[in-house]
Amino acid sequence: MKPNTGRRLLQYALQAKTTFIAALLLLSIGVAAELAGPFIARSMIDNHMLAIEKPYYQTQNAEGAVSYNGVYYKRGDRFESGEIKGQEIRLVQIGRSFYFINEPVKSLSGDRTFTDGQVVVRDGGETASYPAVKLSSSDVFAFYKPEFPGIYQLVGLYGLFLVISIFAEFGKTYWLQSSANQVVRKLRTDVYAHIQRLPVYFFDNLPAGKVVSRVTNDTEAIKELFIAVLSNFASGIINIIGVYIALFLLDFRLGLISLFIAPIIVVWIILYRKVATKYNTIIRSRLSEINAIINESIQGMSIIRIFRRQKQRMAEFETLNEDYLKYQDKMLNLNSLTSHNLVGSLRNFAFVLVLLYFGFGSLGGGTIVSLGVLYAFVDVLGRMFQPIIGMVNQLANLDTSMVSAGRVFKLMDEPGEPVTDGEMPRYKGDVVFEDVSFAYKKDYVLRDISFAARPGETVALVGHTGSGKSSIINLLFRFYDPQKGSIYIDGKKTTDIPKQWLRKHMGIVLQDPYLFTGTIASNVSLGDERISRERVEAALREVGADRLLAHLPQGFDEPVVEKGSTLSAGQRQLISFARALAFDPAILILDEATSNIDTETESIIQQALEVLKQGRTTFIIAHRLSTIRSADQILVLHRGEIVEHGSHDELMALGGRYRRMYELQSGSTMAEPAAAAAMQGAAIQAESPDSPAASAEAAAKEQPALQSANRQG
Template sequence: MTPSDTTISNESGMAKRLFRYALTAKGTFITALILLAIGVAAELAGPFIAKTMIDEHILGIERPYYETSQAQGASSYNGTYYKREDRFQEGETKGQEVRLVQAGRSFYFIDEPVARTEGNRSFKDGIISISYGSEELQYSAVKLTKEQLFQFYKPEIPSIYKLVGLFLICLLISMITVFGRTYWLQSAANRVIQKLRTDVYAHIQRLPVNFFDNLPAGKVVSRVTNDTEAVKDLFVAVLSNFSSGAVYITGVYVALFLLDVRLGLISLFVIPMLVVWTILYRKFATKYNTVIRSRLSEINAIINESIQGMAIIRVFRRQKATQEEFEALNADYMAHQNKMLNLNSFTTHNLVNVLRNVSFVVVLWYFGSASLNGAGIVSIGVLYAFVDLLGRMFQPITGMVNQLAALDTSIVSAKRVFELMDETGEKVTDGSMPRYLGNVEFQDVSFAYKKDYVLKNISFEAKQGQTVALVGHTGSGKSSIINLLFRFYDPQKGTITIDGQPVTDIPKQWLRKHMGIVLQDPYLFTGTIASNVSLGDPSITREQVEQALRDVGADRLLAHLPQGFDEPVLEKGSTLSAGQRQLISFARALAFNPAILILDEATANIDTETEALIQEALEVLKRGRTTFIIAHRLSTIRSADQILVLHRGEIVEQGSHDELMALGGRYFKMYQLQQGSTPSISENKETVMAASNSNMAGGHV
């Protein structure tokens, strides 16, 4: 399959997906399209009304007139009544035939039949001459005054008023349908994009954690906001212009063929021109728009990263370097925007105007000159209606061409959105499972994020109510064990069980429902202290929230706040101290009453007095709950039931604090260093080398 075939196939599949989303508001879209059709019909009725007015009532006075004895519906001239031939009723007697003929700007009365009115006309010395080819006819004629001419127009005025009224009604219908079409299309588009954005955000919630390791948050945000907004333009501006344009052009062609088949056939050149135009435009525009959308997401990513790390940027004086990186992206973004601007300038409404004017010149030169000199190829009314319709046809073409940029941008954005939605997400299983006891067992577990194993043959058992501490140098695999327990990842070898059941047999949502975690750097959401504890879970009552906060001693540290537990919290809890944020995070975990509690260096950012409060609460709250503690401060885990000492992904020591101290191995040396004791020089050297080698091994923790 060639690249072009692949592109067509991808766009076809994407069009089907967009169409399925459009079906979510099909009733509104159908209503808008019906209003569109009614509006187009009402608007295109205008040229036909004008044609009738010109041919039947304005230029129609050149048709034969006959003397009549009835004054109703007749014109008076020199005391005699005359009525146009098509105004006579059936059985009404016709008298002598007379004609009105225009020469120059004046009309002349001829008191006899005229064999031919087509051709060049001239008036001199009471004689009007009509020449057509080599033939010339002459008739005696009298010039009509304005008052006399008005007498012949007078019977036509009621019909002209009716046509003007009909035109105004069509104009009113067109205005109402334009409003309705715009409103319903906008309404339908908003509903579709709401559905699309909801689905994208819901899918993000299902994506595995490792997906976000490789994609900056700003790029994800750009796809959920900017790209879906660009897709909205597809349903609002693009769909509106292309659907209305298609209906309008179809209606114009029907009208043109009804007016004159020859004029309609000549106008068909527009269709292939529009198709070729669109294909050539998109060939270049897609390339530019792909880069533009990519650069926009990269700009969002760097802005998000800069705001998150503003303190670090300023402390290390990286403002200039960060700004240069931003300016480079911004300059590339502007360069491709200028390429799109040049492309649009060459291929949009200016070119349409040129083609429209050329079309007018050709039609007027060929058909108009013949009509004006009397050759009579088409009537003046037909010519006027054709010029009017041709002008109306190029209006939607201009709108469609001007939306080619938005069309291509929308398609590129839709592709980026659907690429995100095509990422494999975690299966969502409805329901829940009863709270498990929390007996955890690792059996010969080995795990690698990429190629190299960061955990090797890990085996241990944590029984309900026990506290298990994980210690070791950076990169030893402590956090990887927790990641496997949460099923952020699954091991390549071995088995992890909870209460004897393999975790791979338990839906991830059910498994995590009975787990809680407290991170070293707690994350708080915008809201209040109480809402950050319950996270909006309706099953957690206000009483449980307050009890959890009291259990961790938060009532003492937060009592001075004006609104207590209802104190507003800004993003990331920037107005609270590190200790206060940690206490709120700890209360959050306790409020959910987990069967398994993970503390990831949870007391590292808390002062000694606050840590003592938490340690007291922990002794009560750990009962009946399996607790895993990742700790660097070994003094905080002395009471742990089991301590696992990890080194390069392996458990090198295992036991209680006293057992490991008595063993005199790696844990003993680490503890002695932290307590300020001085092991032998050889012991110090071994410990430092071990830490250095562990850091060099690197990897995820």
């Protein structure tokens, strides 16, 4: 059983765990530095700004004391051990004014008023009255002056924590993004490497655009998971933990009131993902389909324009685009209706509870907390909702990333071909098919195929479309393995030879060769370090490519765009021949390499073919029978069976299917046109071993496999 998506993402994240841990450590430091602010503010309010109402005592020591009417007074909590305290006095704030009371005050809790030189304090049913004198602004400032050094220290400490949080935020962002880039690079590399190991038949029914979307769009969405989502959720969780610690440190009872927020957030995330995952799965699927249709349209742009199918293709694209927009709008509605509304409701509800608490007094019936604690509590509680907003806003990205990761891992879970290190010596090319039967699905497209190709021989495969020619080559390359029978190379069963070893000594030239972006020389060597520049140039000269490529400004270093679209068919074909020659295969497959070439170029390519075939076992898939007259043996396929076997002269003398096909192509027969048409119709009818559907299936599967073979050189 394979691990779930989250666990597999964690395994990738652990590959960059050092930078992730460093980022999370800096994140924790930054959160702690930010949360220090409310505590500093509380200390500033309670210990300095409002502490002026604490008891003051007369003192003989002028240091740190306040001079009022020629007498020195000092706050009671600032007397040193052993220092004598004199008469107690109190300062009382009523409105914006301060009053001096020259005697102890029992309590300042309750409602305060100043009338006729008396400060009256009413606390419940009790009333206390104290003679008082109103202080001038300079007197009030004098009492505040000793508080300034402490306030300056707290401001400096706040600035220090602010600098720490700035550097922590920078380091967190840098390391988090750096580690995310490492993870996505590794994931993207693994996906691409796995694509290289997937069997050829996997791509038969999967559009290239969908594969590209997995490697690019989906992995980019996973990158957002590690950068934006992880950053917001990690900072959010650490912030919330820090906030709750701060809340309980400020006031245990108020901390308990705020506990309801955490479970609501957890439940909300679970419910949100249930709905959002359904939408995001469709969104990512539609995006893949859009990429696929764009890729297909670009590849077939000439056909679309020739047959004037622009409107139809546009309609198909618009249908997908509309569906994509519909589900994007659903996600937008989901996010708009819930995320900010939820956070706003939670915040307002939390503040209402706090106000109710202060409205009814403390839960235990004691006194209400100080103004500094209240300010710090509201500040800290407000700070908790900022990361919650960040987390809720990232829920859409979280779900998109998880859906994308699931799609990527689904591709990576497709069984791939095993990679075997090492290589085998170049074999001679003695090929034997022994009672081979093969089916792509359930209907056999090859039945009891038996023949032998000796080293150096040329074997031609002829027959109508769907007769099984390309299927034989697919089995030889081990793109597929037969259900019955065996294939031997130099006496060894091909299923006992690792696929990479087997293909190392095989080469193929397709009717429509595939060239990669690069140069002519790089398309010959395919970047193989074992193929030197001298070998590349020698191969090009031997096949006569220098004659067709001599006019190019940069010669063999001429740039080649994707598929070699700036080169002629003959130039592409000769480059493909040189590629096969440079790799020096023991077995060579030619898929009617001259069918699309003009007569003048064909003569050059025919000479190249003779050079290429020397010393190699060569298989030719022939459509133009005039090109295989010199083949050592010709296999005539019909409905997946070898119906005729021999040289050109032998088969012509036999007067069977091969002769009729040859005469139809050469025009030497005197048959009536109607008879010829009937014969062609019968041949087309014979394409399928059992049914037209099976023929279409076989034909559809053969060509992509051979195209892939060409890409592998």
